[in-house]
Amino acid sequence: MKSTTQFKAMKMKYEKITMVTAYDYPSAKVAEQAGIDMILVGDSLGMVVLGYDSTIPVTVDDMIHHGKAARRGAPDTFLVVDMPFGVCHLSTDQALRYAIEMMQKTGAEAVKIEGAGTMIPLIERLTAAGIPVVAHLGLTPQSAAVLGGFKVQGKTSSEALKILEDAKKTEQAGAFMLVVECIPHQLAKQLSEALTIPTIGIGAGKDVDGQVLVFHDLIGYGTHHIPKFVKQYATVFPTMQQALATYVDEVKSLTFPSEAHQFVMKEQETIALYG
Ligand code: KIV
Ligand code: NA
Numbered sequence: 001m002k003s004t005t006q007f008k009a010m011k012m013k014y015e016k017i018t019m020v021t022a023y024d025y026p027s028a029k030v031a032e033q034a035g036i037d038m039i040l041v042g043d044s045l046g047m048v049v050l051g052y053d054s055t056i057p058v059t060v061d062d063m064i065h066h067g068k069a070a071r072r073g074a075p076d077t078f079l080v081v082d083m084p085f086g087v088c089h090l091s092t093d094q095a096l097r098y099a100i101e102m103m104q105k106t107g108a109e110a111v112k113i114e115g116a117g118t119m120i121p122l123i124e125r126l127t128a129a130g131i132p133v134v135a136h137l138g139l140t141p142q143s144a145a146v147l148g149g150f151k152v153q154g155k156t157s158s159e160a161l162k163i164l165e166d167a168k169k170t171e172q173a174g175a176f177m178l179v180v181e182c183i184p185h186q187l188a189k190q191l192s193e194a195l196t197i198p199t200i201g202i203g204a205g206k207d208v209d210g211q212v213l214v215f216h217d218l219i220g221y222g223t224h225h226i227p228k229f230v231k232q233y234a235t236v237f238p239t240m241q242q243a244l245a246t247y248v249d250e251v252k253s254l255t256f257p258s259e260a261h262q263f264v265m266k267e268q269e270t271i272a273l274y275g
Contacts, residue, residue, distance in 0.1 A: 001076050002037055004110070004132050004176040010037075010209070011198040017210025019080075019200055020218060023049050023066045027215050028073030039074050040112065040212060041067045043082040043142070048216040048224060055141050058084040060098050067106030080134050081108040085142045088113055092125050099131050112179065114140035116166035120173045127174030135170035137163055138204065139182035150227070152203070154183045164191055171197050179212060180204045182229065203229030 002010075010017050018035075021042040022028040031039050045066050046058035067081045087098045099111050110132035113119050123133045138153045147153065154160040163183065170178055178199050180188055185205025192199040192208050201208035213230060216222045220235030250256035 001109075002078050007037075007078075007177060007198050008196070011196075017198055017200060019210060019212035021045075021212070021215045022070045022074065023215070024069040025073035028070035028077070028079075031215070032074035032077045036077060037210070038078040038080060039070060041070050041079065041081045041106070041108070042112075042214065043084045044214050048214060048222055054144065056085045058082075060084055060087060060102060063102055064105045067102065067108055071107045078110070079106070079108040080110045080112050081106055082112045083114075088115075088119060088122055092122050095122050096125055096129060099126055100129070103131060110134055110176070112136055114142045116169050120169050123170055123173035123175050133173075133175045134177040134179060134200075135167075135173075135175035136179040136181065137166055137170070137183075138180045141181075150182070152182050152184065154187045160184070160187045160190075163187060164194060167191050167195060167199075171195050180208065182227075203227065 007017055017037050019038040019040055020031050020036050021040045021044055022031045023041060023045040028039055041063065043055040043058040043063065045062065046052040046055045049066070050058070050062070052058070063081055063084055067079070071079055081102050083095070083099060083102070088095050090098075102108065102111060111126065112134040113123060113126075114136045116135070116137060119135075123135060126133050139147065139150060141150070144150055154163045160183075163180075164187070167178055167180075175197060177197055178191075178195065180191060180199055180201050182203040185207060188199065188201050188204035189207035198209035200210040200212050202212045216224070217226055217230040218233055220226075220232045220237055221240075222237060226232065247256065
């Protein structure tokens with residue numbers, strides 16, 4: 001398993017960092033076996049796994065439940081768990097308590113926090129407590145309602161400078177990594193050069209230190225909207241649907257189970273059965 005210092009070293013060596021979300025045992029396992037550098041148990045699970053239309057309803061217990069499963073699937077991969085909506089806006093003490101609970105119960109290596117501003121003292125506090133923090137700027141889905149929806153952030157120079165300033169603040173506060181979501185590639189490049197901590201982009205172009213995608217978007221698992229910045233490396237949903245439909249047909253038509261899928265008792269043993 002890589003460490004936070006190894007991720008910083010990767011940035012220095014221009015070696016890209018790969019990250020993908022995972023929310024359960026098999027998804028984490030396939031990610032680990034594919035050689036991913038880090039796994040994010042993102043609160044995107046609210047949308048792609050739990051069927052909510054935002055990340056707002058996701059709770060600490062949801063994160064723990066899915067984080068534990070992902071940990072079991074990927075015992076040897078650096079695991080980051082999202083701090084869900086609301087929790088970070090409580091007192092720093094309460095937020096710290098939730099972060100500790102999530103770390104202890106899931107066995108994750110780090111937590112991720114959306115935003116700068118009032119989050120800066122929290123990033124400082126968690127880091128001081130020994131909890132590695134990944135910051136997250138640009139499009140921060142937990143505040144999509146305030147941002148006016150799921151839109152590209154930092155398109156004007158003033159907005160871009162604000163994000164750049166915020167990014168520096170998260171680094172100064174002790175974040176060891178920064179996720180930047182849905183920002184122009186020029187800003188992402190500028191930001192990555194200005195920081196010593198690695199930047200992980202999603203919808204931020206290639207001039208960042210690593211990439212992250214949502215598992216279900218990447219493999220085409222689901223019927224949800226796929227953002228423009230996603231590259232789908234597979235479309236498993238139609239394959240799954242086809243398999244299930246064939247199963248239904250075969251059961252109805254008595255094609256399944258066949259002899260190959262049944263158990264047999266010896267002929268003489270059946271005598272008593274048949275009488
Ligand atoms: O929850 C999530 O999946 C995320 C990534 C999009 C970075 O926060
Ligand atoms: Na998230």
